[in-house]
Amino acid sequence: MKASAALRKEVDTGDCWKGFRPGDWQTSINVRDFIVRNVTPYSGNEDFLAGASQRTKAVWAKLQPYFADERKKGVLAVDTKSPSTMLAHKAGYIDRNNEVVVGLQTDQPFKRAIFPFGGLRMVEAGLKAAGFEPDAAVHETFTKYRKSHNDGVFDAYTPEIMNCRRSGVITGLPDAYGRGRIIGDYRRVALYGVDRLIEGKRAERAQIDDMWPTDDIIRMREELSEQLRALKDLASMAKLYDRDISKPATNAEEAFQWTYFAYLGAIKEANGAAMSIGRISSFLDVYIERDLKTGILDEARAQELWDQLVQKLRIVRFLRTPDYDALFSGDPYWATECVGGMDLDGRALVTKSSYRMLHTLYNLGPAPEPNITVLWSNHMPAPFKRYCVKVSRDTSSLQYENDDLMRPFWGDDYGIACCVSAMRLGKQMQFFGARVNLAKALLYAINGGRDEVSGEQVAPGTMPVAGDFLDYDDVMVKFDTTMEWLAKTYVHAMNCIHYMHDKYFYERLEMALHDRDILRTMAFGIAGLSVVADSLSAIKYGKIRVTRDDRGLIVDYQNEDNQSTPQFGNNDDRVDQIASSIVTSFMEKIRKHPTYRNATHTQSVLTITSNVVYGKATGNTPDGRRKGEPFGPGANPMHGRDSHGWLASCLSVAKLPYRDAQDGISYTVSVAPQKAHLSESQLLDEAVKAFDVYFDRGGFHMNLNVIDRETLEDAMKNPDKYPQLTIRVSGYAVNFVRLTPEQQRDVISRTFHGQI
């Protein structure tokens, strides 16, 4: 929505905006307009890039002992006493003389904060697991005087939802911690300064003062008041670091600092699973270009700003519980940053700073965070595509998402929340909803709603499969009924969660960096898609005999037909269409149920590392997968079944319909770094062509690893040799050596393809 006239205001910005091309952005909050009017697209190659500065190296050296310690001990320190807010901790530094971008979550690097507003139980379980004593005063406050989001949700849950949580058919719901996946438009602080943003919020508030106080209006007024307070606190937080962010940034260094402060404020106030930073590279590049022109900055200093900002983004830490770690392994926080893409006029939004951001992976070495996401457009300049592929080959730290597919939906100023969820910056947020286990749902359909492991009646009782063989039409009718129930229960749970989250754990700063009137999506998710598709294919094209145990539950499946059945991941329409139709069908069922705050229903096919946990909780499936075996991650084919090469695998995944999975479709590919008979330059060209083909065919996401199995096996045995070994799993990257042994084995067992 366009900012209304009441928000238009000429402000005295002094020299802050000198040299920028004027436009609508000067009179309304409109970062996108600023970017497209001022960005300097770059179509050259990487030769201009500079190495790490002495200061950068000094700061990095200071951090190394922390990283090493953390690998051995896990959580290093926690402030158990002060619930995290923007002003809860005094200023913290790593190496004050050498830091050009400052600000830490607490007063010391790697000291974690607590977020009891999300849920005290999670805080205390996290502390205990890490060997710390929960604080008595915090305990008293959050049991006697103050309710948490977690308490609220459990007041509203039904026994049915509790059963679903326990059985694992719905898992990972953000009902005990921050929901995350909200991206404040942190750039606004740099471009406008806090004072101007406060004025904007006051104006938004004034517009609704004469509206009748319905629930919605009252809530909106309270939220706007909270947002105003948050902006003031943000300015006070900056003061702790001797910075005045009330006015716009006047140069690149300030623009980096102001933007980072805004992000820092957000991670001090919220402990969401995913805390993306948005799309800052080409925005900040405008400031760098201006300073390069006036000569107050050179390339080495420009790279220094990027390197040091990225250092900060690599040491974000939250206190989690072991259960949480099992779902999202390796301490991820998805400080996702997007580079590349095109604007609506057809110009590439590739700048020198897109390169500089990628180049941090050389200056500082590979790392999982920030979660650098290339918005791939087939129209981007060839040298940039090549550089991306080269960085992937050298670091396995990038993911790619299809800008040509997303731009028609979300415009040219969207960011990626978490792994694959696109949202317009400052104009859209989501109610994050984890995922359901569709493979388990299929087993419920077969067993009349009883859990195949516990034997409990979880879904409403229906007729279980009769006879010794599975009949495709019969199973489909039953599965459809089960999915209807699951969708309804899922929306029900999500409405409870987000009602309470808004009430008890509202993200006041992140939302202050949004327009008042925004698009809300409610993001549902499915896990086990390839297991379900292969199972239904086995039932349709094979002859599946069932085995019952003494409880009368069907617990195993045998294909009595000699022929193998079609499997997802081989570009075989017979099964690929089943997979696509499941995505569409579940989405349609979700859409039937009204959502909290009229959010738009969306869906993802994404698992993070939870494919291991989901697999563990799920019995034998008709596709031949054994009980406890991990699912394929995200939209991936099951490990080893995509046996006709990466092209076939890619083409299968590319068929999944984005219109019914607008929260993203995650696909991870591992290729071995072989040489073929091509020169290095030819190899990069071939890989670029491969990307173009995959995305041109409608592929949404590509999480690319260039690594061989032997290296991973060696890293399992000798973790100390590989402190920075980074690999991409579903939607994010992790330090391989920080995964649990179980997850490491899962990664190793995934399909490795030959050279792309």
Added chain:
Amino acid sequence: MSTVQALEPGSRHDLRVGISPDAPDEDKIKDEVGSFGYCHSYETSSRYDGPGLRLVLFVSGCLLRCTYCHNPDTWHLKDGTYVSVDQVLRRISDFAPSIQALGGGLTISGGEPMVQLAFTRRIFAGARKMGLHTAIQTSGFLGDRADEAYLSEIDLVLLDIKSSDPETYRRVTGRDLAPTLRFAERLASMSKPVWVRFTLVPGETDDPANVDGIGRFVAPMKNVEWVEVQPFHQMGSFKWKAMGLDYKLEDTLPADRELVGRVIEQFRAAGCQVR
């Protein structure tokens, strides 16, 4: 070589899946029409078997019995699945636009494609119609069968010359060398593009005289774009064991870097473009 990786034990393309027990012996087949034939498996992402990204179709049936064969599960027609040429072409067409965009094409390998001459000719012709580059991977032993019409459907011949010495050739393959050399000369006279492939097996084909012989034979042929040295590996050995065959190279070590370097140098010295 990607073929072997795709055929890990336990995969659905492992041995004896969907086989055709009623198939004739490979030396008795008459496929004058070629509407149907025996296919073993396929792979869509090879970077070794011709230019660009290759869709490699492995057909079954071969008359050679190479001691180091890494696809012994393709020797007999009955190792393959009986499928129609339409079925094969439909499958290829699912990949054709992508393969074309990637500058690749179709490579038929095996087995020996020329065992099923009419069948493979129809597949080549169909792939050509889709705009695909076509390549055949062959020992050349049945080269006399390939008439002008057959070769006109093929853009590139990947020709295995396993030895220049008839004795060695017979020991390693069980067959005569002459037909392969004859075929190579015919391709040269037609200026048909060829990549000569030489599998380097320590103790079997690594004799310097053997390598020099091939080098001397190939060097004058202007149609030979590359000589490719393929070092022996043990990745096919599990198949021999699984099939209960007598695998003579159990203790043979993979060709090491030094040996590969020496052989490449020999080809280069002979005047070949080698890699």
